[in-house]
Amino acid sequence: MKVCKFGGTSVATAQQIKKVANIIHSDSSRKIIVVSAPGKRYSEDTKVTDLLILLAEKALIGQDTESELQQVLTRYHEISEGLGLNDSINKVIEKDLRQRLALDKQDPILFMDILKASGEDNNAKLIAAYLQSVGMEAAYVCPRDGGLLVNERPQRVQALPEGETLLADLRNRNGIVVFPGFFGYTKDGTLRTFNRGGSDITGSLLAAATRAELYENFTDVDSVFSANPTVVDQPCAIHTMTYREMRELSYAGFTVFHDEALRPAFLHSIPVCIKNTNNPSARGTMIVKERECGTRPVVGIAADNGFSTLFVDKYLMNVEIGFGRRLLEILEDEEIPFEHTPSGIDNMSVIIRDTFLTEEKEARIVRRVKEELDADDAYFRQDYSMVVLVGERMRDTTGLTARAASAIAKTGASIQMINQGSTEVSLVFGIHRKDETPVLRALYEEFFQTAVAHV
Numbered sequence: 127m128k129v130c131k132f133g134g135t136s137v138a139t140a141q142q143i144k145k146v147a148n149i150i151h152s153d154s155s156r157k158i159i160v161v162s163a164p165g166k167r168y169s170e171d172t173k174v175t176d177l178l179i180l181l182a183e184k185a186l187i188g189q190d191t192e193s194e195l196q197q198v199l200t201r202y203h204e205i206s207e208g209l210g211l212n213d214s215i216n217k218v219i220e221k222d223l224r225q226r227l228a229l230d231k232q233d234p235i236l237f238m239d240i241l242k243a244s245g246e247d248n249n250a251k252l253i254a255a256y257l258q259s260v261g262m263e264a265a266y267v268c269p270r271d272g273g274l275l276v277n278e279r280p281q282r283v284q285a286l287p288e289g290e291t292l293l294a295d296l297r298n299r300n301g302i303v304v305f306p307g308f309f310g311y312t313k314d315g316t317l318r319t320f321n322r323g324g325s326d327i328t329g330s331l332l333a334a335a336t337r338a339e340l341y342e343n344f345t346d347v348d349s350v351f352s353a354n355p356t357v358v359d360q361p362c363a364i365h366t367m368t369y370r371e372m373r374e375l376s377y378a379g380f381t382v383f384h385d386e387a388l389r390p391a392f393l394h395s396i397p398v399c400i401k402n403t404n405n406p407s408a409r410g411t412m413i414v415k416e417r418e419c420g421t422r423p424v425v426g427i428a429a430d431n432g433f434s435t436l437f438v439d440k441y442l443m444n445v446e447i448g449f450g451r452r453l454l455e456i457l458e459d460e461e462i463p464f465e466h467t468p469s470g471i472d473n474m475s476v477i478i479r480d481t482f483l484t485e486e487k488e489a490r491i492v493r494r495v496k497e498e499l500d501a502d503d504a505y506f507r508q509d510y511s512m513v514v515l516v517g518e519r520m521r522d523t524t525g526l527t528a529r530a531a532s533a534i535a536k537t538g539a540s541i542q543m544i545n546q547g548s549t550e551v552s553l554v555f556g557i558h559r560k561d562e563t564p565v566l567r568a569l570y571e572e573f574f575q576t577a578v579a580h581v
């Protein structure tokens with residue numbers, strides 16, 4: 127039995143949904159189908175989820191929402207018409223959205239979540255109706271009835287293991303289960319969404335709970351590429367990679383698969399296959415526990431920007447017990463997670479994603495570090511990029527850091543930070559953002575295009 131997740135572009139139009147139906151029809155083991163909200167039909171298009179966010183924002187400030195609502199309804203209307211469905215599904219969707227909009231707005235986060243989740247919820251109902259209309263035995267399953275239990279606020283939304291027994295039962299249902307991605311319910315029945323792109327997480331949770339033989343994640347590319355194809359010309363395809371390799375790459379900008387989605391599949395050793403809805407016969411990328419590593423040490427190179435660094439200096443920092451803990455506690459008080467903490471004997475830097483920072487938070491942190499930790503200096507610097515080399519074989523390869531550093535040096539960029547995790551599956555270079563593209567290209571050339579890359 128396979129669990130298949132279809133992403134936004136795979137379910138954006140009637141034509142795409144027909145491809146989805148053919149994919150399901152062509153393999154009777156594809157039993158559990160997780161769907162996203164309709165995504166972009168062309169590159170400048172707006173995803174339904176983004177339309178829903180605008181709709182919720184307007185409703186929250188008490189403005190008239192009719193035109194935003196109509197935009198959302200038109201998307202579903204066009205799809206249902208193209209699929210030859212009768213108007214009853216449109217009525218179901220309109221009634222549902224109007225009911226959601228009329229809900230209490232005292233808790234804006236909850237209201238936003240309820241609106242956002244309608245994107246996948248209504249699309250799942252529509253797709254189930256279409257599959258039935260073409261003669262397939264299919265049924266929409268609400269995550270509340272299906273058992274997708276999640277934790278309470280304020281923590282990051284994560285599935286609770288208590289839901290697993292009920293989720294596992296999805297395997298025994300007759301026909302095809304159509305399950306909306308992106309959200310679950312707390313024990314008291316409150317809806318909560320995962321973070322953006324979270325339908326991948328739903329698919330992985332269902333694959334793990336039902337012990338599926340495979341989790342197929344259908345998107346719009348033939349495979350995962352070894353570098354960003356918009357930066358590197360025709361990067362090579364990755365056919366097999368490990369969970370760890372994918373995790374490292376998706377951490378640093380490989381958006382093809384949500385980084386939190388790997389864990390459930392990994393815990394139950396469910397292989398994941400990234401496939402293309404527009405070209406389902408392409409072999410795709412398999413993500414597995416272990417793989418034959420071949421000769422190439424690096425499987426992929428990722429780059430991500432939007433990082434700031436907090437620099438802290440204090441003479442004799444190395445002998446001060448608890449300094450690191452107290453510094454990180456200040457960040458914890460501000461609810462800021464950290465990415466890396468490279469350090470010298472009398473200094474320590476903390477690399478943080480900009481999304482967690484504001485000017486006020488930075489000023490408060492700097493003041494507290496100086497006052498409470500008696501630091502000689504503390505300041506933030508912005509505009510850093512992290513470039514990450516990833517590969518299981520890197521740990522057995524000598525001279526790899528030297529090769530990477532000299533390739534970076536040739537671009538004229540200066541390395542601000544180097545970090546190698548203890549598993550040696552990745553090597554991170556912190557550089558200035560302006561250097562990101564030349565550095566990525568230089569590293570790609572060094573590890574994928576020179577003769578030595580293949581020995």
Ligand code: ASP
Nearest residue numbers: 162163175322323324325
């Ligand atoms: N529709 C949601 C988003 O755009 C979730 C998903 O597609 O996975 O983020």
